[in-house]
Structures are given as structure tokens and as C-alpha cells.
Amino acid sequence: MLACFKGGRSERRHNGFTWWFEVTPTPLSDTYLLKIVYNQHTIPLVYVEEPKPLLLAKGAESLPHTYNTKTQQLCLFMPKRMEWTSSMLISKTIVHWAIEWLYYYEEWAYSGRWYGGGHGKWDVMKS
Numbered sequence: 001m002l003a004c005f006k007g008g009r010s011e012r013r014h015n016g017f018t019w020w021f022e023v024t025p026t027p028l029s030d031t032y033l034l035k036i037v038y039n040q041h042t043i044p045l046v047y048v049e050e051p052k053p054l055l056l057a058k059g060a061e062s063l064p065h066t067y068n069t070k071t072q073q074l075c076l077f078m079p080k081r082m083e084w085t086s087s088m089l090i091s092k093t094i095v096h097w098a099i100e101w102l103y104y105y106e107e108w109a110y111s112g113r114w115y116g117g118g119h120g121k122w123d124v125m126k127s
Helices: 094-111
Strands: 009-013 016-023 032-039 045-050 066-068
Touching: 016 094, 032 094, 045 094
Parallel strands: none
Antiparallel strands: 009 016, 016 032, 032 045
16 A cells, blocks of 8 residues: 555554555645554544644534544445455555545535535535
8 A cells, every 4th residue: 555655654563554644635625644544354444634623614513424523533434334345455445535535525614515425414504
């Protein structure tokens, strides 16, 4: 995975790794520092480390499609539906899903509308 994406830093453990790297979803986007934590036999956990806190859409009380607004842990797939398995490359799935989440986040922060799909209702009513 590190060969697929230049830069960043990683810490390896006997059963997994933590990887920090910067992404810019579009040429007009902000740059974000992401952290992926992976341990064998578990799902990857993805966090937006910077900026912190992420801006909320006007009228919103929490970030869309996250497990936790404070830690900024992203919800990228549904584990119980096996949308990601350990046979899938993190560099070809999780990384791209996180970048896509950021793309939709920026639209949501501006417009209050969540176009990123998934479960739940994340649109903020504009007054």
C-alpha cells in the first residue's frame, strides 16, 4: 500500500499498522490528513486527523456518515454486510472510499445536502 501512495508515515505492529497520509480530493479542495488503523482480523478504522474539528454544515450538530463526530472516525462501509473483507486491498478500497467521503463532505459542508449515499438522513434544512 505504501508503494501506491507517496508520502505519509507509518507504524507497523506484528498484527497490523497505522498509516497517516495527506489527500486533496479535488484540485479545489482543502488538504486533509487521514489516519488508517488496521489490525488483522478486524476492519480498518479511518479518521480525519486534520483539520480538527471539521467544519459542520450550517445548522448541523454532527458530521454525516461518521461513527463519532469528535474523533472524526469515518463510516465508509457496512461491516455486517461484508462490504469490505480482508481479501480486499486497503489501497484500492478504503483509501479511495475515504477520499470519496471527503469529496461529499465538502459538498455537504457548503450546501447542507449529503450526496454520499449510505444509510441515515444527513441533510440539514436550510433556513
